[in-house]
Amino acid sequence: HFVHFEEEVASTQKIALKLAYEGAKEGTLVISELQTAGRGRMGRKWFSPKGTGIWMSLILRPPIPPQKAPQLTLLTAVAICQAIQQVTGIVPDIKWPNDILLNGKKCVGILTELQADPDRVHSVIIGIGVNVNQTVEQFPEDIRTIATSLAIEKGERIKRARLVQEILLQLEKLYHQYLQHGFRPIKLLWEGYAVSIGKKITARTLNGSIKGTALGITDEGLLMLEDEDKHIHYIHSADIQL
Numbered sequence: 001h002f003v004h005f006e007e008e009v010a011s012t013q014k015i016a017l018k019l020a021y022e023g024a025k026e027g028t029l030v031i032s033e034l035q036t037a038g039r040g041r042m043g044r045k046w047f048s049p050k051g052t053g054i055w056m057s058l059i060l061r062p063p064i065p066p067q068k069a070p071q072l073t074l075l076t077a078v079a080i081c082q083a084i085q086q087v088t089g090i091v092p093d094i095k096w097p098n099d100i101l102l103n104g105k106k107c108v109g110i111l112t113e114l115q116a117d118p119d120r121v122h123s124v125i126i127g128i129g130v131n132v133n134q135t136v137e138q139f140p141e142d143i144r145t146i147a148t149s150l151a152i153e154k155g156e157r158i159k160r161a162r163l164v165q166e167i168l169l170q171l172e173k174l175y176h177q178y179l180q181h182g183f184r185p186i187k188l189l190w191e192g193y194a195v196s197i198g199k200k201i202t203a204r205t206l207n208g209s210i211k212g213t214a215l216g217i218t219d220e221g222l223l224m225l226e227d228e229d230k231h232i233h234y235i236h237s238a239d240i241q242l
């Protein structure tokens with residue numbers, strides 16, 4: 001595998017997309033100490049200060065159609081939960097599709113992007129941001145009530161290298177399982193960490209909000225939401241309010 005380590009980048013995601021376009025091999029990883037323009041979901045920024053977190057992007061070339069790419073987001077969330085559990089002993093929660101929460105606050109974000117090109121094998125770029133050693137004061141004030149780090153929750157600093165290693169190990173294991181046996185086994189693991197299933201939630205999509213009960217996820221990884229009229233909505237991308 002190829003690991004590209006950079007002291008400072010705009011976004012590891014941008015670099016990985018470019019490398020993927022240029023034909024980089026599956027398993028290529030871009031990791032950086034600092035991102036000056038970290039990207040979040042839905043056009044948001046991802047706060048990525050120097051030396052306190054894990055900011056990395058992994059290139060995969062799975063033999064699956066692009067509409068199944070959301071499964072890989074869920075797979076990644078499971079792998080990260082397992083790694084956090086392994087390294088810190090803390091069992092995190094997953095909020096669909098890709099937020100990992102500790103005590104109701106977000107400590108991990110996952111951003112999956114596709115690099116599709118008719119002439120090339122398409123690839124999936126999985127961006128992972130983990131807040132590891134930030135103190136409360138190191139978070140911008142406007143996200144202090146919704147964001148946390150592993151160190152804050154655990155009460156001690158965590159070795160980032162150890163966590164990176166464990167995340168990649170779990171990811172590799174689950175990815176092979178996924179390629180051999182499909183999404184089913186991963187979905188079961190995911191449901192074990194999920195907090196929103198069976199609850200009344202509000203899903204804010206780019207086209208407006210839907211209120212309802214989260215029934216579960218489909219085999220593709222979409223969220224099934226039943227509204228008050230018993231209509232089932234299949235949601236690709238949204239923010240969930242519990």
Ligand code: BTN
Pocket residue numbers: 010011012013014035037038039040041042044046048054055056057098099108109110111127128129130
């Ligand atoms: C989210 O909005 O929850 C997803 C955040 C993803 C952040 C990671 S950090 C590494 C990679 N590079 C980026 O610019 N974003 C992702």
